[in-house]
Amino acid sequence: MTWLGKxxxxxxxxxxxxxxxxxxxxxxxxxxxxxxxxxxPASPVFPHGRRSISCGKRNNRISTFPQxxxxxxxxxxxxxxxxxxxxxxxxxPHQVVGLPALSPTMEHGTIASWTKKEGDSFGPGDVxxxxxxxxxxxxxDAQDEGILAKILxxxxxxxxxVGQPIMVTVEDAANVAAFANFSPDAAVPAPPKAxxxxxxxxxxxxxxxxxxxxxxxxxxxxxxxxxxxxxxPGRVFASPLAKTLAGxxxxxxxxxxxxGPNGRVLAADVREYVPPVxxxxxxxxxxxxxxxxxxxAHASTVEKVAGAPIHGAGSTDYPVxxxxxxxxxxxxxxxQTVPHYYLTVDLELDKLLSLRxxxxxxxxxxxxxxxxxxxLLKAAALAxxxxxxxxxxxxxxxxxxxxxxxxxxxxxxGDGLLAPVIRNVDxxxxxxxxxEVAGLLGGAERGELSEEALQTGTFTLINVGMxxxxxxxxxxxxxxxxxxxxxxxxxxxxxxxxxxxGEAAGEGEGEVYRVVPGVTVTLSCDHRVIDGAVxxxxxxxxxxxxxxxxxxxx
Amino acid sequence: xxxxxxxxxxxxxxxxxxxxxxxxxxxxxxAAFSSDSSITxxxxxxxxxxxxxxxxxxxxxxxxxxLVEYLRLMYTMRRxxxxxxxxxxxxxxxxxxxxxxxxxAVAVGVNSALDLNDSxxxxxxxxxxxxxxxxxxxxxxxxxxxxxxxxxxxxGGSMHFYSKSHNFYxxxxxxxxxxxxxxxxxxxxxxxxxxxxNMPVAIAMYGDGAANQGQIWEAANMAALWKLxxxxxxxxxxxxxxxxxxxxxxxxKYFTMGNRIPGIRMDGMNVVAVREGMxxxxxxxxxxxxxxxxxxxxxxxxxxxxxDPGTTYRNRDEIVQTRSTRDPIEWVKKNLIEHxxxxxxxxxxxxxxxxxxVQDALKKAKAGxxxxxxxxxxxxxCDDKGGNxxxxxxxxxxxxxxxxxx
Numbered sequence: 001m002t003w004l005g006k007x008x009x010x011x012x013x014x015x016x017x018x019x020x021x022x023x024x025x026x027x028x029x030x031x032x033x034x035x036x037x038x039x040x041p042a043s044p045v046f047p048h049g050r051r052s053i054s055c056g057k058r059n060n061r062i063s064t065f066p067q068x069x070x071x072x073x074x075x076x077x078x079x080x081x082x083x084x085x086x087x088x089x090x091x092x093p094h095q096v097v098g099l100p101a102l103s104p105t106m107e108h109g110t111i112a113s114w115t116k117k118e119g120d121s122f123g124p125g126d127v128x129x130x131x132x133x134x135x136x137x138x139x140x141d142a143q144d145e146g147i148l149a150k151i152l153x154x155x156x157x158x159x160x161x162v163g164q165p166i167m168v169t170v171e172d173a174a175n176v177a178a179f180a181n182f183s184p185d186a187a188v189p190a191p192p193k194a195x196x197x198x199x200x201x202x203x204x205x206x207x208x209x210x211x212x213x214x215x216x217x218x219x220x221x222x223x224x225x226x227x228x229x230x231x232x233p234g235r236v237f238a239s240p241l242a243k244t245l246a247g248x249x250x251x252x253x254x255x256x257x258x259x260g261p262n263g264r265v266l267a268a269d270v271r272e273y274v275p276p277v278x279x280x281x282x283x284x285x286x287x288x289x290x291x292x293x294x295x296x297a298h299a300s301t302v303e304k305v306a307g308a309p310i311h312g313a314g315s316t317d318y319p320v321x322x323x324x325x326x327x328x329x330x331x332x333x334x335x336q337t338v339p340h341y342y343l344t345v346d347l348e349l350d351k352l353l354s355l356r357x358x359x360x361x362x363x364x365x366x367x368x369x370x371x372x373x374x375x376l377l378k379a380a381a382l383a384x385x386x387x388x389x390x391x392x393x394x395x396x397x398x399x400x401x402x403x404x405x406x407x408x409x410x411x412x413x414g415d416g417l418l419a420p421v422i423r424n425v426d427x428x429x430x431x432x433x434x435x436e437v438a439g440l441l442g443g444a445e446r447g448e449l450s451e452e453a454l455q456t457g458t459f460t461l462i463n464v465g466m467x468x469x470x471x472x473x474x475x476x477x478x479x480x481x482x483x484x485x486x487x488x489x490x491x492x493x494x495x496x497x498x499x500x501x502g503e504a505a506g507e508g509e510g511e512v513y514r515v516v517p518g519v520t521v522t523l524s525c526d527h528r529v530i531d532g533a534v535x536x537x538x539x540x541x542x543x544x545x546x547x548x549x550x551x552x553x554x
Numbered sequence: 555x556x557x558x559x560x561x562x563x564x565x566x567x568x569x570x571x572x573x574x575x576x577x578x579x580x581x582x583x584x585a586a587f588s589s590d591s592s593i594t595x596x597x598x599x600x601x602x603x604x605x606x607x608x609x610x611x612x613x614x615x616x617x618x619x620x621l622v623e624y625l626r627l628m629y630t631m632r633r634x635x636x637x638x639x640x641x642x643x644x645x646x647x648x649x650x651x652x653x654x655x656x657x658x659a660v661a662v663g664v665n666s667a668l669d670l671n672d673s674x675x676x677x678x679x680x681x682x683x684x685x686x687x688x689x690x691x692x693x694x695x696x697x698x699x700x701x702x703x704x705x706x707x708x709x710g711g712s713m714h715f716y717s718k719s720h721n722f723y724x725x726x727x728x729x730x731x732x733x734x735x736x737x738x739x740x741x742x743x744x745x746x747x748x749x750x751x752n753m754p755v756a757i758a759m760y761g762d763g764a765a766n767q768g769q770i771w772e773a774a775n776m777a778a779l780w781k782l783x784x785x786x787x788x789x790x791x792x793x794x795x796x797x798x799x800x801x802x803x804x805x806x807k808y809f810t811m812g813n814r815i816p817g818i819r820m821d822g823m824n825v826v827a828v829r830e831g832m833x834x835x836x837x838x839x840x841x842x843x844x845x846x847x848x849x850x851x852x853x854x855x856x857x858x859x860x861x862d863p864g865t866t867y868r869n870r871d872e873i874v875q876t877r878s879t880r881d882p883i884e885w886v887k888k889n890l891i892e893h894x895x896x897x898x899x900x901x902x903x904x905x906x907x908x909x910x911x912v913q914d915a916l917k918k919a920k921a922g923x924x925x926x927x928x929x930x931x932x933x934x935x936c937d938d939k940g941g942n943x944x945x946x947x948x949x950x951x952x953x954x955x956x957x958x959x960x
Contacts, residue, residue: 098644100643100644101642101643101644101645102643102863103861104645104648104860104861123877124855124877125855125870125873125874125877126874127870138863139863139865141863143636143639143640144636162645163644
């Protein structure tokens with residue numbers, strides 16, 4: 001390697017004590033700032049003589065610093081961090097050089113070795129140091145003449161960010177001594193951020209008093225071309241001809257199911273589309289336990305219409321309506337945050353069924369009869385009265401016990417489920433309950449349930465018996481404390497109990513078993529509100545009410 | 555004022571030896587004589603010809619003013635390229651950046667020989683040619699920053715400088731693509747010139763890496779058939795990206811690549827040689843003798859671009875030696891100083907002044923801003939007068955013209 005003009009200089013003891021620098025601490029150039037002085041008068045192209053260089057205001061000399069150009073232009077091929085306007089400084093003119101970005105993707109580098117020592121001079125093309133990048137060891141060449149005044153980062157310092165100062169260079173060898181104890185002000189200036197290869201943001205060099213280049217505006221985020229019809233106004237994925245046709249025929253593109261790739265609406269789809277005569281009824285898919293959130297206003301603004309299904313290659317996408325998504329969110333929260341536990345009991349319904357028969361005979365043919373569900377509703381409400389702790393809700397630092405029992409009864413309607421509330425179940429008679437349930441069912445089928453009817457009560461009951469399901473362990477519907485799940489009524493074989501004295505022996509006296517209609521009910525409880533004992537008490541109360549239905553009168 | 559120099563008539567010298575075919579071994583001669591205000595440069599070894607009966611003169615005079623002007627321009631180019639290097643390393647300039655330092659004499663020499671009527675098209679290594687033709691340092695750096703104050707409003711970048719008013723046609727990103735386009739410019743010049751008059755020439759500059767392309771021969775063939783005023787100028791900086799000419803070309807005498815089309819090779823580090831050579835070439839092709847292949851023997855100090863350190867395929871010694879012995883700026887400075895046309899202090903002052911100018915231009919350029927979004931749609935379609943116009947069938951930028959069913 002050819003070294004041009006290598007001159008070794010001994011670093012003198014600092015002629016300017018630290019006090020000098022400390023005194024002008026604020027004005028001292030911090031990292032990455034070139035010295036630059038105020039605008040000088042325009043000089044002729046070929047002025048005669050040189051200007052003298054002097055440094056240090058304390059010397060009481062008129063500091064005629066060298067021309068701006070010499071300082072400001074001095075670039076030993078390094079990452080010259082920005083320049084600043086300075087009126088005076090205590091240090092001689094110098095340049096603080098940061099780690100250069102030797103490749104467009106370089107973020108960090110390590111100084112592998114310093115080829116030049118402090119005090120060495122270098123010329124254009126000379127290697128100053130070797131820098132290890134993520135890819136290779138690259139030499140850092142000088143582009144101009146200069147003298148290395150101070151090395152700021154040694155090879156042992158490890159990885160350094162691009163832009164972090166690594167050395168100080170000067171033009172005049174006499175100034176080298178002044179930098180013996182130089183250290184950059186700030187720890188690390190904001191290094192030029194390496195933008196991702198995206199064309200968007202190339203941030204400028206660290207900001208300085210001189211106006212920095214304004215950061216480029218980020219490209220406008222391309223509006224997502226709505227691939228699916230999500231039930232809100234947006235760009236519909238349709239072919240141009242389809243758009244034209246739809247406009248001509250007056251159809252709403254959003255309502256037309258698409259059969260093209262990715263669900264694109266094609267012209268054929270538009271031609272075949274027949275708009276529905278009747279306004280579509282809302283198809284909410286609310287699972288049994290998750291009723292409306294407490295605010296009724298929320299329900300009215302919820303978008304009820306789910307978008308048309310999108311047919312794909314091996315599957316069909318059914319867009320979820322706004323309401324559906326809300327329900328899903330509530331369910332998730334309930335399942336994740338409520339500490340559930342489940343208590344199960346088998347009930348024998350023989351007495352309840354015979355009572356029901358009797359009562360229905362009394363009511364006669366004209367009226368709709370009582371159903372088992374009505375009995376269970378009433379029993380649940382009375383059990384809640386007997387164990388009022390179960391008729392409560394969790395509020396963080398207090399538990400609210402309600403004085404009335406309002407039961408949400410989960411109804412299956414067509415494809416969906418609704419859970420309207422029946423108020424004051426504990427104080428209503430079976431007939432009234434039956435009528436109300438029937439009314440709610442009819443209303444649900446017709447889609448006419450009011451907001452009031454869909455509010456949250458204090459208890460929930462879900463009956464899956466009609467599907468033949470033996471038992472269900474429901475999810476607690478926040479903010480309630482428990483929910484009762486009722487299974488299917490089926491004839492079960494149970495061990496024969498010793499018949500009490502006086503009972504008729506018609507059921508097979510001496511037989512080991514008997515057959516009873518039975519049902520399995522499960523109580524899901526929120527353990528924060530009800531502990532196991534309370535839940536068991538409730539369930540035992542419920543069981544005795546159901547198995548001895550006469551006690552419903554009490 | 556010239557002092558008694560014999561002008562040797564050179565005849566049909568077919569690739570005479572001793573020309574600067576080698577890489578680093580030949581040092582351009584310092585002028586032998588000088589008067590108060592001019593020097594005479596010996597150019598006897600500066601030219602090699604091919605299929606030419608005539609040749610450029612073996613010596614030339616350069617006045618002090620001319621030399622100072624060359625020095626000023628070359629030094630500005632040098633400082634500008636160094637500034638680009640620094641700015642690229644601080645990531646204010648991004649993307650492509652191909653630097654020209656080392657080759658300044660070619661641009662300055664060609665610029666001094668041709669006039670503004672002559673069309674000039676070059677490759678992506680075009681910052682310095684842009685400086686010669688129409689742009690200021692501030693505009694060039696602004697353009698590299700991508701700001702609207704740049705030469706082409708920030709929409710072109712490093713490789714796409716352009717100035718119609720100065721007959722500078724860029725600035726090309728695709729290697730070699732500028733040559734057929736340049737031949738077309740020569741065709742236009744011939745087409746527009748009344749017969750009997752000297753035609754303005756067209757020069758297409760390309761590198762040794764592009765020189766073996768087929769399209770160049772095709773264009774040269776047409777130019778020769780139609781006797782177009784075309785200059786095929788190869789800037790031979792010895793390396794095509796990372797491949798040396800010995801490894802890339804079976805024929806490294808690029809000025810002979812025209813086969814029967816005549817050619818001339820000149821020392822690209824000697825600005826006066828380039829100037830004299832190009833004057834000769836301009837006369838030759840402008841008077842209807844057909845095209846010429848011109849090879850400029852030059853060198854670049856940087857790598858191919860800013861992504862290339864430039865030392866993996868060539869010896870660092872070679873770069874250093876070229877800098878010390880053949881640097882074009884040093885040659886002019888030495889001539890000025892040794893013939894007492896300028897004192898060393900004056901030269902230093904001039905350098906300082908130019909550094910300051912470039913720094914000021916950099917600062918001003920940094921204060922610029924990116925072009926607004928509307929610029930995206932301009933300069934694509936124009937009306938009869940060359941102003942911007944949106945044809946009615948274009949929807950952008952007015953989206954209300956789009957038919958949507960929102």
